[in-house]
Amino acid sequence: MADIGKIKKKLRKAGYAGIEVSEYNGGVRLTGEAEKYEDVLECGSLAVTKNSRGVINDVKVKGSKPLKIRVSEIEDDKYDGKSPDVLVIGGGIVGAAIARELTKYALSVVLVEKEYDIATGQSARNDGMIHAGIDLKPASNKVKYNCRGNAMYPRLSKELDVPIEMCGQCVLYTARWQKILFPLIKLRGAKNGIPVEKLNAEGVKKYIRDPGIKYGGFMCPSAGILSPYLMTVALAENAAKNGAEIYTDTAVTGIVNDGEKITAVRTNRGTFYPKAVVNAAGVYSDVIAEWAGDRHFTIHPRRGVEAVLDKKARKATSTVIGKFVIKSSTGKGHTKGGGVIVTIDGNLILGPSASETEERENEATTAKEFDEVFLKQQKLAPELKRSDVITYFAGTRAATYEEEFVVEKSPVIKNFVQAAGIQSPGVTAAPAIAEDVAKWAAEIVFGGGLKMNENFDPIRKGIPRPAEMEPEARKKLIEENPDYGVVVCRCEEVTKGEIKEALRRPAAVAAVDAVKRRVRAGMGRCQGGFCTPLVMKIISEECGIPLNEVRKKGTGSEIAPRRTKGGER
Amino acid sequence: MRYAAIVIGGGPAGMAAACAVKESEKVLIIEREARLGGILKQCVHDGFGVIRFGEKLSGPEYADRFIEEVYARKNIDVKVLTFVTSIEKENGYYRVSTTSGAGIETHEGENLILANGCRERTARQVNIHGTRPAGLMTAGTAQNLVNLLGVNPAKRCVILGSGDIGLIMARRLTLEGSQVLGVYEAKSSPSGLQRNLQQCLYDFGIPLHLKKTVTLVHGRDRVEGVTVADVDDGMLPIAGTEEYIPCDALIVSVGLIPENELAEKLGVAMDAKTKGPIVDQYMMTTLDGVYSVGNALHVHDLVDYVSEVSETAGKDVGRRKERATIEVLSRGLGYIVPQRIDVKNLEEKTTYYFRTARETGKAKLTVTVNGVEIYSKKYSALRPPEAERVSIKHLLKAGDELKFVLEEDDGGKA
Numbered sequence: 001m002a003d004i005g006k007i008k009k010k011l012r013k014a015g016y017a018g019i020e021v022s023e024y025n026g027g028v029r030l031t032g033e034a035e036k037y038e039d040v041l042e043c044g045s046l047a048v049t050k051n052s053r054g055v056i057n058d059v060k061v062k063g064s065k066p067l068k069i070r071v072s073e074i075e076d077d078k079y080d081g082k083s084p085d086v087l088v089i090g091g092g093i094v095g096a097a098i099a100r101e102l103t104k105y106a107l108s109v110v111l112v113e114k115e116y117d118i119a120t121g122q123s124a125r126n127d128g129m130i131h132a133g134i135d136l137k138p139a140s141n142k143v144k145y146n147c148r149g150n151a152m153y154p155r156l157s158k159e160l161d162v163p164i165e166m167c168g169q170c171v172l173y174t175a176r177w178q179k180i181l182f183p184l185i186k187l188r189g190a191k192n193g194i195p196v197e198k199l200n201a202e203g204v205k206k207y208i209r210d211p212g213i214k215y216g217g218f219m220c221p222s223a224g225i226l227s228p229y230l231m232t233v234a235l236a237e238n239a240a241k242n243g244a245e246i247y248t249d250t251a252v253t254g255i256v257n258d259g260e261k262i263t264a265v266r267t268n269r270g271t272f273y274p275k276a277v278v279n280a281a282g283v284y285s286d287v288i289a290e291w292a293g294d295r296h297f298t299i300h301p302r303r304g305v306e307a308v309l310d311k312k313a314r315k316a317t318s319t320v321i322g323k324f325v326i327k328s329s330t331g332k333g334h335t336k337g338g339g340v341i342v343t344i345d346g347n348l349i350l351g352p353s354a355s356e357t358e359e360r361e362n363e364a365t366t367a368k369e370f371d372e373v374f375l376k377q378q379k380l381a382p383e384l385k386r387s388d389v390i391t392y393f394a395g396t397r398a399a400t401y402e403e404e405f406v407v408e409k410s411p412v413i414k415n416f417v418q419a420a421g422i423q424s425p426g427v428t429a430a431p432a433i434a435e436d437v438a439k440w441a442a443e444i445v446f447g448g449g450l451k452m453n454e455n456f457d458p459i460r461k462g463i464p465r466p467a468e469m470e471p472e473a474r475k476k477l478i479e480e481n482p483d484y485g486v487v488v489c490r491c492e493e494v495t496k497g498e499i500k501e502a503l504r505r506p507a508a509v510a511a512v513d514a515v516k517r518r519v520r521a522g523m524g525r526c527q528g529g530f531c532t533p534l535v536m537k538i539i540s541e542e543c544g545i546p547l548n549e550v551r552k553k554g555t556g557s558e559i560a561p562r563r564t565k566g567g568e569r
Numbered sequence: 570m571r572y573a574a575i576v577i578g579g580g581p582a583g584m585a586a587a588c589a590v591k592e593s594e595k596v597l598i599i600e601r602e603a604r605l606g607g608i609l610k611q612c613v614h615d616g617f618g619v620i621r622f623g624e625k626l627s628g629p630e631y632a633d634r635f636i637e638e639v640y641a642r643k644n645i646d647v648k649v650l651t652f653v654t655s656i657e658k659e660n661g662y663y664r665v666s667t668t669s670g671a672g673i674e675t676h677e678g679e680n681l682i683l684a685n686g687c688r689e690r691t692a693r694q695v696n697i698h699g700t701r702p703a704g705l706m707t708a709g710t711a712q713n714l715v716n717l718l719g720v721n722p723a724k725r726c727v728i729l730g731s732g733d734i735g736l737i738m739a740r741r742l743t744l745e746g747s748q749v750l751g752v753y754e755a756k757s758s759p760s761g762l763q764r765n766l767q768q769c770l771y772d773f774g775i776p777l778h779l780k781k782t783v784t785l786v787h788g789r790d791r792v793e794g795v796t797v798a799d800v801d802d803g804m805l806p807i808a809g810t811e812e813y814i815p816c817d818a819l820i821v822s823v824g825l826i827p828e829n830e831l832a833e834k835l836g837v838a839m840d841a842k843t844k845g846p847i848v849d850q851y852m853m854t855t856l857d858g859v860y861s862v863g864n865a866l867h868v869h870d871l872v873d874y875v876s877e878v879s880e881t882a883g884k885d886v887g888r889r890k891e892r893a894t895i896e897v898l899s900r901g902l903g904y905i906v907p908q909r910i911d912v913k914n915l916e917e918k919t920t921y922y923f924r925t926a927r928e929t930g931k932a933k934l935t936v937t938v939n940g941v942e943i944y945s946k947k948y949s950a951l952r953p954p955e956a957e958r959v960s961i962k963h964l965l966k967a968g969d970e971l972k973f974v975l976e977e978d979d980g981g982k983a
Contacts, residue, residue, distance in 0.1 A: 070789070364699045367784065367806075391693045393701075466668065467654070475673045482670035487601060487652035495668075526688040532706070533713045548720045552703035557790035559703045560720035564745050 003049070004028065010046045019043055019059055025412065026053035027296035033062050037358050041300060044401040053296035055401040061358070069284060070361050071114060071268055072249040073555045079247060080270025084110040085445045087265055087274035089252050089288055091118035093228055094419050095280035096235035097430040101438030103242035106451040110274070111236070111244060112267060114251030116554030117509040119232035119517060121282050122426065125363065125395020126228040127306055127341040127349045129320060131425040132169060132220035134185065134194050141405040146425045147192050148432035150222060156431055160234040161462035162226060163344055169223035169320040170199065170207050172380065173215040178324055185218060196220055207319040212382045223320055225344045228427045229517040233507065238460040240506035242453065248509060249554065252281075255291035261414045262292055276415045276444040278437055283360040283398045285406070285420030294412040297421055301360045302397040304338075304352030305369040310525050311346040313388040318342070321380045338373070340380050345492075345520065348384070350377035357396065365394045390525050397423035407433050409440040417441050463501045463519060467493035488538070489531040491524020499535060503542045510543040511551045512536060512559065532559070572597045572646075574886045575665050575678030577653055577831065580607020582863020583684035584635035585876040587645050589883025596645045596886075597676055599667060601652045605639060606632035607686060608709070609872065611716045614737055616764070620873035631872060656681065656835055663858070680858040680886050683832055683846075684879065687864040690824040692729075692786070697821070699785035704792035708734040708822035712741065721745050723818035727795050728752045729783045731759035731766070732954075733870070735822025740769035742820075749775050750816055753797055755782040755804045758928055760954045762870055782806060786819055795819050825868045832861060842904035843867035849894055849911045850919045851885035852878060857892075860885070867906050867922070870956050874922065881920075889914050893967045901975035902926055903953055912965040920960045923973065925951035931978035936961060939970050951975075 007028055008021045016039065019032040028047045034040045044057040086102050088095050091113025099111040115121070130153050136143035157164040173179055182198055189196045199206075200216040207219070236246050247269070254266040255277070265272045281288040289295040322339035341349040351373045370392050378384050400406065400421035410416040417440045419433050442450050466474045466484050477497075478485035484497030502518040503510060512528070512535050515521055521535050522528030528535075536550045536559060551557045572595045576583045579600030587596045604610060609617070612628025619625055622634070639645050651669040658664075665676045689707040704722060706714075712734065714720050723742055728735050731754040739749045752770060757780050759766055770777055778797070784806050785796035799810035827845040829837075837846045838855040846854040846861040853860050862879035869875045894909040903924035910919065925932070929951045936944040944961045951957065965971060 361789075363789070364785070364787070367696060367698050370696075370698065389694070391691070392698075471666075471673050474668070478668070478670065478672045485668045485670045485672060486650050487668060490601060490652070493652070493654070527691045527693065529689050529691060529707045529710050532710055533718055536714075537718065547718055553790055555790070557703040559706075560714045560718070560722040562721040562724070564715055564719045564721050566719070 007047050007049065011043060014042065014046060016043050021047070024056055025294065025296050027056050028052050028054075029056040029058060031058045034059050035062060037061050037356070041356055044298060044300060048401050054406070055298055056295060057298040057300070057401065064358070067287070069114070069251070069287070071251040071253070072116070074249050075268050077270040079250065079267065079272065081273070082110060082270070083273040083275075084108045084245070085274065086110075086276045086278060086441045087112065087272050088278040088280055089265075090280035090282055090285070091115070091232075091236065091246065091248065092121055092123040092280065092282050093119065093232040093235065093427055093430045094282075094422050094433060095278070096232045096239065097434035098278055098280055098419060098437050099239040099244045099246070100235045100242070101434040102441060103239050103244050104453055104456045105438070105442040106453045107442060107445055109239065109244040110272065111239070111246050112250040112252060113246070113248045116249055116511060117514045117517070118236050118246065118248065118507060119229040122395055122397060122423070123232045124229045124517060125304070125393055126427060127352065128226050128228045128343055128427065129341055129425070130164060130166070130224035130226060131428045132194050132223040133192060133425065133428070134171070134189050134196060134220050135325070136425070138188065138191055141407055142425065142429070143192055145405060145407065145429035145432040147194065149429040152431040153224065153226070157226070159458040160231070160238055160460045162231050162234045164224050164226040165344055166222065166224035167319050167342055168207070169220045169322055170204060170217060171220065171322045171324050172204065172211060172213045172217040173324045174213060176215045179216055182218060194220065195222060208317045208321055208381060209315065210381065210383050211321075212379045213323070217324060219319070225320065225342060226427075227344050231427070233518055234460050234462070236507045237505055238458070241460065242456050246507040252288060252291070255288070257293040257413055259293065262416055276417065276441045278441055279416065279418045279420050280422075281420070282422065283396050285398060285418070285422075289418060289420060292410070292413055292416045294410045294416055294418070297400045297402065297406050299360070299398050299400060299421065301357050302399045302423070303355045303357045303362070303394055304397060305365050305373050305392060305394045306349050306351030307370060307374055307389050307392040309348040309350065309384065309388040310390050313348050313384055314342060314346050316340075316348065316381045316383050323380060338377060340377055340384070345523070350374060350384070360396055362396070363394050365392050369394070391527055399423050405429065405433070407436060409444075415444050417444070463498050463505070465498065466495055488534045489521035489524065491526050492520045494519050494521040494531075496538060499538050500542050503539065510539050510545060511553055511557070512539070513553050515539070570595065571662060572676065572678040574680040574682055574883075575599065575663065575676055576682040576684055577665070578607065578684035578686055578863070578865070579605040579647065579649065580684060580686055580863060581609055581632060581635065581872050581875050582686070582865070582879040583607070583682065584639050585879035586682045586684060586860070586862050586883035588635065588638050588642060589880035590644070590886045592642065592644050594644060594887055597678065598639065598645060598647045599651050599653055599665070600647065600649045603650050605636045605647065605649065611712045612737075613716045614741070617872050620871065621876055635876075653831065656831060658835065658856075680860065682860045682862060682882055682886075683865055684863045685828050685831065685865050687825040687827045687868055689822075690826055692819070692821045692823075695821070695823045697729075697783055697786060699787055699796075700789055702786065702788045702790055702792050704788070704818040705786055706818070706820060708732070708738045708820050711738050711820050715741055715745060721747060723747045723820070725750060725816045726818035726820055727783065727797070727814055727816050728820045728822065730754060730822035730824070731761050731777060732822040732824065733761040733765050735820065736761045736765040736769040738820055738822065739775050740773060743773050743775065750814060751776040751778050753778045753781045753783060755780065755800050758952065762955060783819060784811065792817050792819055825864065827865045827868065829865060832859070832865070835859060837861070840904065840908055843906060847908040848906065849892070849909050850881070850907045851889070851911065851914070852882035852907070853885065867904065870954065874956070874958065878922075895965060895967065895969055895971060897921075898970065898972040899923070899974070900972070902973060905973055910965060910971060912967055912969070915965060918960045918962050920958060921973070922956050922958050924953050924956050925975060926953070928952050929977045933976055933978055934959065935974045935976070936963070937972045937974070938963060938965065
């Protein structure tokens with residue numbers, strides 16, 4: 001057990017004498033008040049020790065408001081009394097992957113997501129890298145699941161018809177002397193089976209047209225890219241096809257446990273009585289853990305801002321570009337420093353930044369953050385211009401003080417499994433995490449021998465993408481369904497057929513942004529300027545929703561809520 | 570069958586170009602939307618056609634005059650809801666591939682007229698930060714929603730940008746019962762036409778705030794407010810001047826960008842100032858047989874001029890064989906179109922469109938050939954938002970230096 005006295009001493013030395021330190025649930029709990037949020041963070045970091053389950057940082061900033069979770073306005077009892085075998089909390093890529101894995105067993109599965117759609121948090125606000133893992137701390141959960149997940153993606157891509165590209169990552173040295181470290185980098189990679197290849201300054205140019213740093217570097221060929229939100233949607237669709245139920249706009253508001261196990265889970269849409277509960281709640285995973293009765297970690301949200309560049313800029317590089325960061329390579333840093341990321345759809349992404357925040361769901365960008373990200377990453381490929389930027393976004397990582405994934409069958413609450421504190425490389429790790437978590441949850445439900453779902457079908461067909469088809473196949477598709485010939489989003493060449501299909505899929509959501517994540521309508525250089533009204537019309541017709549009730553996102557986001565004076569009625 | 574010309578885009582530019590082609594030549598118009606008319610379809614306000622028809626028409630009325638002619642002409646084929654997926658240059662002609670509900674087709678044309686218009690710059694492309702909720706949209710999108718779909722995006726809105734569409738929407742939304750709290754413009758002078766400022770803002774008492782911009786959008790699902798701030802001479806927000814304005818929509822009208830992805834793929838040389846192709850006086854680009862017209866060429870203030878320019882291109886189809894071009898040089902201009910002149914095929918007069926680089930008082934345009942003045946014109950004032958048109962008679966030959974110089978009259982010193 002952690003030495004509480006030692007931590008107290010450390011805190012006192014750093015000027016935090018007023019902070020109470022106690023042992024709690026196998027972890028170290030901090031309570032008290034701090035002047036500012038930076039102090040809260042510092043206390044949390046100081047309390048990290050090897051021999052504890054984690055830091056439970058309950059230090060509050062003086063006068064701060066209590067945590068408020070954004071919950072859908074809907075309140076009904078639509079799902080009241082449901083008793084699935086397993087309830088998965090959270091519809092990000094981790095939750096969706098777990099739900100799908102669970103359907104491989106003979107189990108009834110419900111996934112609840114508090115937002116209007118799956119994949120709206122970290123899984124959408126993400127650059128979509130399949131990480132090689134070279135920069136991760138050896139022997140960590142992160143590196144273990146990252147490498148396993150990385151190896152699973154080619155098969156998953158085939159099964160779910162979601163494109164991936166193993167384009168590799170080029171890591172540039174920032175100083176000439178760093179090349180002497182290559183043998184160490186190679187050795188470190190070998191420990192986790194991660195291949196690396198030496199690149200001299202000339203070799204870099206094979207991938208990057210005009211690199212901004214010219215000291216050479218190394219290539220991680222096992223790095224790749226995918227659309228993280230499309231993968232999440234595909235996982236959820238396949239889970240649904242195999243019997244899982246996906247409930248969006250459904251937020252957990254409380255969990256009842258009897259000290260040994262969870263007996264009920266309350267939501268805004270009724271109370272569930274599951275046999276087992278999985279925590280995949282992202283930035284709120286510590287809150288769910290607390291309610292479930294086994295909290296031993298704390299999420300301290302870390303913001304990231306990323307900029308999306310026009311497809312015209314993609315010619316600058318064929319590979320992901322990163323910068324060699326010694327700190328992260330020695331396992332001490334918490335971020336990989338971002339980079340220039342090629343995307344599966346042909347854009348480039350610059351970022352992400354990293355800054356601590358108290359706000360778990362603040363997705364607003366600031367000019368300052370954007371400028372920093374742009375100027376920093378532009379150095380890697382100086383030909384990139386500000387005028388190439390078509391949009392930018394912010395997201396929040398679910399970081400713990402240990403900077404480690406919490407993937408475990410709870411030793412305290414018998415029917416509770418956690419996939420918590422999942423931040424980067426969460427997308428890469430998700431399929432591997434899901435395998436373990438689903439197995440543990442199945443063991444809870446079945447007790448002894450696991451019963452498999454004989455009818456599990458791993459195959460999900462993607463929505464046809466005429467723009468990427470050979471002419472003959474495209475012709476045939478349009479003959480079968482003329483809607484696939486009619487282009488609605490001109491920038492991304494998305495057809496009416498694709499949009500209609502996106503609205504008919506399992507786990508479909510009738511909202512413009514939900515359509516956008518599934519088929520890319522509105523993701524191009526005009527950012528939906530031309531296609532938004534057209535997509536609204538298709539949603540209205542296809543889903544029987546009056547035009548003025550068509551939403552961009554969740555409840556309250558009607559795009560044009562009122563009829564005009566002479567408007568059609 | 571091979572068309573004499575394939576026109577890409579069935580808006581005012583494409584229709585005017587098609588109608589100007591000799592009736593003995595076959596023309597194909599390819600339009601991606603369901604109806605011809607382009608953006609005019611949603612421009613229900615009046616003021617179109619004053620120069621061309623001598624009367625004030627609404628956008629749809631102006632479009633209708635051309636639509637009727639297009640369908641009356643036996644040499645013009647029209648394909649709507651048809652989208653160009655690629656263009657290939659073959660030996661002496663162009664092969665245009667399209668997709669539509671009818672399938673994948675290819676069409677051959679000896680000439681191409683690119684009339685695919687422009688798109689709006691978005692909030693994020695002018696450095697607006699914060700969230701991306703419902704209620705944040707471009708003026709053109711708002712116009713489409715109100716005028717074509719019959720739904721209104723705003724109760725209380727802020728408009729950023731004093732471009733013409735922004736001004737038109739300020740009036741349109743006011744007429745729909747929405748409250749327009751103000752039009753904010755980062756520049757020190759408004760971007761729209763004078764007549765729109767009067768008729769759309771001043772007549773309705775809508776305040777115009779110059780040297781102010783929107784910096785942040787607030788609200789997650791729906792716009793809840795915006796932060797506005799004063800800007801310095803470099804148009805950057807000045808810290809400490811921020812003001813929060815509660816509203817439920819932010820309509821941005823911050824500039825138009827010619828759509829030239831097809832032209833760029835073909836390898837047409839572009840003008841960094843107009844963001845459209847470099848053309849000669851017949852609107853032919855640097856690629857033989859490829860013309861650029863309308864707002865894809867450069868953003869016009871008046872549709873009347875769009876029609877005129879496009880007709881020049883249409884008339885030229887199949888007429889010239891040999892060309893010899895010289896460059897049009899300029900100083901003091903924001904831009905000038907055409908950027909080069911085919912001296913082998915000069916007509917009696919050549920028409921130029923230009924914008925001043927900056928707002929001026931009294932100014933003089935001087936045109937010289939090899940240093941000798943051949944034309945001059947005085948202006949009492951010039952503003953970048955208002956394009957000027959001059960028709961000049963000149964004799965030119967290969968190797969001549971043709972130069973346009975705009976100088977502000979500062980008491981004879983210039």
